[in-house]
Amino acid sequence: MPPIDLNVVLAALSLLLFLAFVGFFAFLVFHQSSIEPREPTGAELIEQHYAPGETIEQPTPYYVAPIPAAPDPLEISANLDKKIILGAGMLFAIFALVGAYFLANPTIRARGAEDQQQRSIMRGRNLYANFCFDCHGKTGLGSTDPERKDLPGLPLNKPQFKYENIKNDPAALKTTQDLIQRTIERGRAKPAPLISMPAWGQADGGALNDEQITQLVTFIMYGTDQDWADVVTVRQQSGLPTEPNPPKPQQLTPVQLGQQLFTSNPQTPCVTCHSADPNKPSPLANAPNLGHYGTEGPLNAENKAKKAAGDADWLLHWIQNPPAVKPGVVMPPFGTAAGGQLSDDQIRAITEYLMSLK
Ligand code: HEC
Numbered sequence: 047m048p049p050i051d052l053n054v055v056l057a058a059l060s061l062l063l064f065l066a067f068v069g070f071f072a073f074l075v076f077h078q079s080s081i082e083p084r085e086p087t088g089a090e091l092i093e094q095h096y097a098p099g100e101t102i103e104q105p106t107p108y109y110v111a112p113i114p115a116a117p118d119p120l121e122i123s124a125n126l127d128k129k130i131i132l133g134a135g136m137l138f139a140i141f142a143l144v145g146a147y148f149l150a151n152p153t154i155r156a157r158g159a160e161d162q163q164q165r166s167i168m169r170g171r172n173l174y175a176n177f178c179f180d181c182h183g184k185t186g187l188g189s190t191d192p193e194r195k196d197l198p199g200l201p202l203n204k205p206q207f208k209y210e211n212i213k214n215d216p217a218a219l220k221t222t223q224d225l226i227q228r229t230i231e232r233g234r235a236k237p238a239p240l241i242s243m244p245a246w247g248q249a250d251g252g253a254l255n256d257e258q259i260t261q262l263v264t265f266i267m268y269g270t271d272q273d274w275a276d277v278v279t280v281r282q283q284s285g286l287p288t289e290p291n292p293p294k295p296q297q298l299t300p301v302q303l304g305q306q307l308f309t310s311n312p313q314t315p316c317v318t319c320h321s322a323d324p325n326k327p328s329p330l331a332n333a334p335n336l337g338h339y340g341t342e343g344p345l346n347a348e349n350k351a352k353k354a355a356g357d358a359d360w361l362l363h364w365i366q367n368p369p370a371v372k373p374g375v376v377m378p379p380f381g382t383a384a385g386g387q388l389s390d391d392q393i394r395a396i397t398e399y400l401m402s403l404k
Pocket residue numbers: 173174177178179180181182198199200201202225226227229230234236241242243244246262293
């Protein structure tokens with residue numbers, strides 16, 4: 047049951063009291079006039095000699111009406127007092143109600159703001175169910191969802207994002223709110239094989255207006271576990287699939303894979319010694335900058351000789367086991383046959399990448 051709205055209660059009370067007030071005065075006018083002494087009619091003389099209700103036998107052809115009870119002037123005035131007191135009481139009650147309204151007003155306003163926020167959370171939840179579900183998951187756990195390790199989105203339903211946990215730290219509150227809002231508005235582009243967070247703000251070509259984005263932020267920061275659990279229900283009610291279906295990661299081209307292995311591989315990233323940016327020196331002074339290797343390689347005499355001798359795989363062989371080509375070189379063997387950790391396929395991908403650097 048929704049909480050009773052104080053506004054409605056006060057309004058209903060005022061209305062009831064108003065109707066009672068009007069009814070009371072109508073009754074007062076009617077009743078008062080019915081007990082008011084009548085205008086003298088001449089029958090008063092007879093009434094003095096006969097009891098009320100008696101009829102008078104007399105030798106006239108006229109029928110004489112029963113004698114009415116005389117109104118008791120005391121009774122009239124006593125009742126009038128009561129009525130006046132009752133009326134005044136009602137008047138005061140109306141003032142009291144107006145006063146109560148002003149006293150209760152802050153509470154009423156707070157309730158209003160709360161209702162507004164509840165509506166915002168609900169709308170944000172519905173937007174989430176429609177637009178974010180596939181990447182961020184059923185309950186907003188994203189890539190940390192134990193049931194769906196394949197989700198590309200980051201967790202949104204997490205303690206660091208919740209208003210309750212950061213409300214006492216205004217700086218953190220602002221940073222968090224800005225991070226969530228900006229990320230939704232502008233998205234976050236990720237390099238090739240990874241899936242990007244799309245931009246949703248209309249200024250960035252997205253489909254959501256400012257209010258909708260605010261509703262999403264409100265949902266993320268103020269939503270309860272129940273609100274998150276309701277996401278699947280919303281999907282069900284809209285006839286949408288209840289399992290997230292994230293976009294498939296792009297298949298990496300050999301060059302992209304090679305680039306990845308060059309910057310991070312399980313053995314030693316090549317970038318610990320080499321730069322592949324023509325404008326940046328290599329971290330290790332005597333490791334050549336490979337920024338133009340596609341046109342400049344091979345570099346050392348040994349590799350040049352192998353290439354000249356017709357070895358098409360001279361670069362593969364070099365990366366597999368440099369000391370075997372040039373004894374004493376500090377570049378370690380990477381091929382598994384020479385004790386390294388990269389497969390031939392991986393090394394071939396690296397050679398493709400290096401030869402693409404023109
Ligand atoms: C196509 C998949 C996809 C969809 C759809 C998507 N996101 Fe994302 N979202 C991502 C990815 C991927 C990231 C992580 C980017 C990164 O690694 O920095 C992300 C990150 C975020 C972040 C930043 C989290 C953080 O900790 O920095 C927020 C906030 C966010 N998404 C909200 C949303 C909302 C709200 C929606 C729905 C309107 C949505 N996302 C829809 C993929 C998606």
